[in-house]
Amino acid sequence: MFKLSKRLQNLPPYLFLEIDKAKRKARQEGRDIIDLGVGDPDQPTPSHIIEKLCQAAHEPATHRYALEQGMPALRQAIAGWYESRFQVRLDPESEILPLLGSKEGIAHFPLAFLNSGDYALVPEPCYPPYKSGSILAGARVYPVPLLESNAFLPDLKKIPGRICRKAKLLYINYPNNPTASTAEKGFYEDVVDFATKNKIIVISDLAYSEIAYDGYRPGSFLEIEGARDIGIEFHSLSKTYDMTGWRIGWACGQPKLISALAKLKSNIDSGIFSAVQLAGITALEGPQGHIQDICQLYQERRDLLISGLTSLGWQVNSPRATFYVWLRTPDRSDSLKFSRLLLEKADVVVTPGVGFGRYAEGYIRIALTVSKERIQEAVERLKRII
Numbered sequence: 001m002f003k004l005s006k007r008l009q010n011l012p013p014y015l016f017l018e019i020d021k022a023k024r025k026a027r028q029e030g031r032d033i034i035d036l037g038v039g040d041p042d043q044p045t046p047s048h049i050i051e052k053l054c055q056a057a058h059e060p061a062t063h064r065y066a067l068e069q070g071m072p073a074l075r076q077a078i079a080g081w082y083e084s085r086f087q088v089r090l091d092p093e094s095e096i097l098p099l100l101g102s103k104e105g106i107a108h109f110p111l112a113f114l115n116s117g118d119y120a121l122v123p124e125p126c127y128p129p130y131k132s133g134s135i136l137a138g139a140r141v142y143p144v145p146l147l148e149s150n151a152f153l154p155d156l157k158k159i160p161g162r163i164c165r166k167a168k169l170l171y172i173n174y175p176n177n178p179t180a181s182t183a184e185k186g187f188y189e190d191v192v193d194f195a196t197k198n199k200i201i202v203i204s205d206l207a208y209s210e211i212a213y214d215g216y217r218p219g220s221f222l223e224i225e226g227a228r229d230i231g232i233e234f235h236s237l238s239k240t241y242d243m244t245g246w247r248i249g250w251a252c253g254q255p256k257l258i259s260a261l262a263k264l265k266s267n268i269d270s271g272i273f274s275a276v277q278l279a280g281i282t283a284l285e286g287p288q289g290h291i292q293d294i295c296q297l298y299q300e301r302r303d304l305l306i307s308g309l310t311s312l313g314w315q316v317n318s319p320r321a322t323f324y325v326w327l328r329t330p331d332r333s334d335s336l337k338f339s340r341l342l343l344e345k346a347d348v349v350v351t352p353g354v355g356f357g358r359y360a361e362g363y364i365r366i367a368l369t370v371s372k373e374r375i376q377e378a379v380e381r382l383k384r385i386i
């Protein structure tokens with residue numbers, strides 16, 4: 001009677017479950033766990049944004065359904081931000097759609113364009129909603145490996161022609177979660193060529209554009225000529241302004257893609273709490289010093305972790321964007337086994353690569369979302385067990 005739909009049954013198994021369970025159990029036993037697993041910023045939202053929310057929440061007008069799919073003023077703030085950040089001019093009406101966090105937009109988008117039998121080209125490893133959203137839409141996933149030998153970029157030439165003919169979507173995400181790799185203009189140009197030739201929609205996920213180090217400034221896919229004819233970019237206030245719990249992001253790009261997603265969403269949700277939208281405008285248009293501060297903080301944590309791990313003899317590259325460090329398990333063991341060992345012997349949680357797909361087996365992801373003291377402590381503990 002309660003048999004799950006094929007759709008749900010077809011979702012890939014949630015491989016982080018075992019580590020999640022073990023972490024909870026260890027905490028219940030009173031052990032002092034250092035959690036380097038979660039990709040959720042530890043810093044608070046800047047106070048001027050919180051104050052705007054409080055003030056707006058007292059306005060009765062914000063208490064009603066926000067049915068217009070993003071206030072015009074928020075769309076305008078997003079357009080202003082995109083233009084000043086990327087020199088990309090977007091029409092607030094037709095080329096921007098605010099979202100309840102970018103995850104829902106990313107996961108819903110395939111429902112608007114994929115039919116059963118269609119393929120979605122999904123990088124592996126990847127942020128899980130690319131895969132699950134495509135599967136929930138009844139489509140098939142063709143995993144495109146992100147290999148270290150190719151700087152964790154997809155090798156588009158290796159995708160067979162018969163797959164390209166059936167593919168409707170291609171996901172890209174740089175700066176990348178979980179590999180922390182980045183993409184240059186030349187790569188995006190190749191993506192535009194590939195997608196135009198094969199009539200494939202490109203979904204670029206730019207959640208980490210502002211989290212970068214050593215003077216590096218990530219670009220937008222939409223800067224590339226032709227990109228706006230075939231693609232859409234997802235963005236979020238979550239990582240940029242430490243607002244993961246607030247649920248606000250947006251999609252922007254090709255107007256037909258935007259209007260289809262808007263049509264779909266009008267059947268599913270009733271908009272973002274207006275007070276959150278007003279606070280979002282404050283985030284985008286207010287003082288931006290916070291971004292530099294958090295990047296400085298992550299950079300210090302990164303340097304501490306990298307030098308600590310290097311002193312243990314581990315081979316690890318220093319990322320120039322995102323708050324993740326992606327590395328091979330130092331003993332070349334499988335990622336789940338190694339993650340289990342760290343938890344059992346050192347009370348340190350990391351994310352096993354295999355949870356992001358089989359091409360990520362042999363790697364682990366470490367998040368820089370805890371204090372320097374805790375990172376130092378984690379390194380000390382690793383010293384004792386390795």
Ligand SMILES: *Cc1c(COP(=O)(O)O)cnc(C)c1O
Binds near residue numbers: 100102236239
């Ligand atoms: C955190 C993250 C997002 C943002 O998700 P929200 O739903 O906007 O909080 C999007 N993509 C990737 C790859 C992420 O890691």
